[in-house]
Amino acid sequence: MIEFFSAYADYWADWGPRLRAAALVTAALSVGGFVLAVLLGSLLTVALRSASVWLQRVANAYVQFIRAVPLLALLLAIYFVLPGAGLVLSGFQAGVLGLGLQGSAYVAEILRGGLGAVHKGQREAGLTVGMTPWQVFCHVTAPQAMRVMLPPLLNAYVSLLKDSSLCALIATDELLLTARAISSESFLPLHIFLLAGLFYFAIAFPLSMCSRWLETRLRRGRRVMGAT
Amino acid sequence: MQAFLVIVKMLSIGALTALQISVGALAIAVCVGLLLAITRCFVRRRWVQVAIAAWSEWVRNVPALAHLFVLYFGLASAGIRLSPVTAACLGLGMVGAAVLCDVFTAGLRSLHLGQREAALSVGLVPVQVLRFVLLPQMFRVTLPSLGNYASQLVKDTSIASAIAVPEIMFYARHLVTSTFETTAIYLGAILLYAAIVLPLTWLFAHAERRLELSR
Numbered sequence: 001m002i003e004f005f006s007a008y009a010d011y012w013a014d015w016g017p018r019l020r021a022a023a024l025v026t027a028a029l030s031v032g033g034f035v036l037a038v039l040l041g042s043l044l045t046v047a048l049r050s051a052s053v054w055l056q057r058v059a060n061a062y063v064q065f066i067r068a069v070p071l072l073a074l075l076l077a078i079y080f081v082l083p084g085a086g087l088v089l090s091g092f093q094a095g096v097l098g099l100g101l102q103g104s105a106y107v108a109e110i111l112r113g114g115l116g117a118v119h120k121g122q123r124e125a126g127l128t129v130g131m132t133p134w135q136v137f138c139h140v141t142a143p144q145a146m147r148v149m150l151p152p153l154l155n156a157y158v159s160l161l162k163d164s165s166l167c168a169l170i171a172t173d174e175l176l177l178t179a180r181a182i183s184s185e186s187f188l189p190l191h192i193f194l195l196a197g198l199f200y201f202a203i204a205f206p207l208s209m210c211s212r213w214l215e216t217r218l219r220r221g222r223r224v225m226g227a228t
Numbered sequence: 229m230q231a232f233l234v235i236v237k238m239l240s241i242g243a244l245t246a247l248q249i250s251v252g253a254l255a256i257a258v259c260v261g262l263l264l265a266i267t268r269c270f271v272r273r274r275w276v277q278v279a280i281a282a283w284s285e286w287v288r289n290v291p292a293l294a295h296l297f298v299l300y301f302g303l304a305s306a307g308i309r310l311s312p313v314t315a316a317c318l319g320l321g322m323v324g325a326a327v328l329c330d331v332f333t334a335g336l337r338s339l340h341l342g343q344r345e346a347a348l349s350v351g352l353v354p355v356q357v358l359r360f361v362l363l364p365q366m367f368r369v370t371l372p373s374l375g376n377y378a379s380q381l382v383k384d385t386s387i388a389s390a391i392a393v394p395e396i397m398f399y400a401r402h403l404v405t406s407t408f409e410t411t412a413i414y415l416g417a418i419l420l421y422a423a424i425v426l427p428l429t430w431l432f433a434h435a436e437r438r439l440e441l442s443r
Contacts, residue, residue, distance in 0.1 A: 068425035069418050070383035072397055077414040080404065084411055158289070165291035169390055176293060183301065190302030197290040197298065204289035 007191050015182060015195065022178035023199050029095050029174055030161040036100025037160065038153075041107025048112055059108070066105035072166050074098045079170040095167035095174075103160050110156060114149030115141065147218040154211035158204045165200070175199055231407050238403055239413075239420055242396035245313070246385040247424075249395065252317035253381055257324025264325065265332030266358065280329070287326040293387050295319045300391040316388035320381060327377055335370040336362060368439050375432025379425045386421070396420060 008015075047059035066074075075098040082089060089097065118141050126136035168177035179196035183189040268280050287295070300315040310318065339362060347357040367374075389398035400417040404410050 064426070065422060068379070068383075068422040068429070070386035070397075070421055072386040072389070073400075073414065073418045073421055076397065076401070077418060081411050081414050162289075162291040165293045166387060168293070176291070176297065179294075180297070187305065189305050190298065193294055193297040193302050197286075197294040200291055200294060201286065201289045205285060208285070208289055 004191070007188055008195070011186060011188070011191075015192070018178055018182065019175065019196065019199060022173060022175045023203075025092070025172065026161070026164055026174040026200075027203070029092060029167055029172065030099070030157070030164045032096040033099025033103055033164065034157050034160050036096060037103025037107045037156070040100060040104030041111055044104055044108035045111040045115070048108065049115070063105045063108055066102060069102075071098060071102050071163050072169065074102060075166055075170050091167060091170045091172035094170055095164065095172050098167075099160055099164060102163070103156060106156050106159075107153070110149055110152045111145075113152075114145040117148045118144045150218060151211045151215040154207055154214065158207050158211070161204055161207075162200065231409060232412070235403055235407070235409065235413055235416060238399040239396055239416055242394060242399040243420055243424065245393065246382065246388075246395040249313060249316050249320065249385045249388055249393065250378075250382050252313075253320035253324055253385075254378065256317060256321025257328050257377070257381075260321070260325035261328030262332055262363075264329040265336060268329065268333050269336045284326040284329055287323055292319060292323050292384055293390060295323060296387065296391050312388070312391050312393040315391055316385070316393045320384055320388070323384075324377060324381060328374075331370050331373040331377070332366060335366040335373075338369055339365055371432065371436055371439060375429065375436070378432070379428050382425050382428065383421060 044059045044063065047055045048063075050056060075094060078089065078098050078101075079091065079094040082094075122140050122144065123136055126140040127133070131139070164174060165176045167174055168180065171177070175196050176193075179192045183192045186192065264280055264284070267276060271277075296315060296319040299310060299319045300312065303310060303315075343361055343365065344357055347361040348354070352360065385393075385395055386397045388395055389401065392398065396417050400413050403413050407413070
């Protein structure tokens with residue numbers, strides 16, 4: 001047992017800086033992907049809630065389809081097929097695009113659920129007192145929807161972070177690919193992959209806890225329909 | 229045309245392997261997840277609770293690909309050689325067990341306490357209470373989450389290609405290097421996954437509606 005851990009002490013000077021650098025790439029990858037997912041997801045939500053039936057159908061079909069396709073297939077297609085159409089992306093760019101496309105479907109579902117949870121009367125009341133639709137959205141609907149959406153959005157980020165590990169398979173120098181490179185030099189795969197897992201855990205676990213805490217915290221004092 | 233047939237054939241062989249892994253992992257996930265959930269709900273020992281929670285947090289907050297690498301490359305270096313398919317079933321099953329443990333726990337806790345008390349008071353022994361009263365109701369409550377998990381699992385089998393399991397993406401990557409039909413192969417793979425996962429989600433949605441009606 002002590003032997004097992006002493007390997008970490010021996011190699012930390014080599015592994016530490018490399019894994020830290022890779023963790024930064026993973027962070028950039030997942031944050032970039034998440035920003036793209038939120039942007040696209042918002043657009044999808046606008047389409048899903050628009051008056052045009054066609055727009056709704058297209059957005060709905062997109063969400064259904066993306067949710068049925070594995071991220072790895074999407075990433076490989078983006079990385080290897082798009083160059084044929086003249087669009088050459090680096091592994092990192094392809095990763096952000098893939099994570100964003102995949103995440104947008106999940107974000108759209110969350111936004112749709114959150115906005116749907118705000119009672120229609122809230123919007124009507126806002127309009128009645130003379131606010132413009134945009135004001136109603138910013139000051140009445142969005143803040144209330146935020147209480148419902150924030151915890152699942154945080155969860156969506158955590159799963160996107162974990163999914164970013166798949167970018168190792170399209171040659172992005174993130175945590176797992178770096179771990180693989182190290183493992184083929186040092187022949188200590190068990191040590192290095194557990195350590196890489198620990199890096200993911202160190203980012204994902206606090207966020208998961210935070211999401212769970214927010215969920216109970218934000219529910220406090222929420223007026224549920226039918227309760228009053 | 230010849231190349232096209234080869235692509236279709238290879239990808240369908242891959243799909244069969246993907247389904248095998250899905251079934252294997254699902255079996256592990258449901259059995260272990262159920263066992264953990266029941267333990268969590270009915271065994272009040274503090275260390276048991278902490279151990280289950282710690283295990284499930286670790287499994288759920290680390291990417292599945294990292295788990296597969298640990299099981300396949302890591303254990304091999306420690307002298308335990310698993311075949312790629314076994315490692316994939318174990319890894320995905322382990323992740324699924326943690327996910328389903330939470331789902332089943334929530335399901336069991338959503339049932340009214342009186343159900344258990346009533347069943348005990350008419351003379352059923354605890355195992356019968358679980359088998360005939362609690363679990364059937366729990367499965368009905370958790371069906372939507374089970375459906376989500378099942379389709380997620382089929383998609384997740386794609387990452388098993390990273391440890392050389394001959395499933396859809398594995399064949400796709402190999403076909404690309406031999407035929408150079410990049411676009412056709414990757415689009416074919418995407419459509420193949422959609423063709424498996426979409427009917428699966430519809431099936432579960434249908435089952436859910438049926439149960440709603442009969443409730």
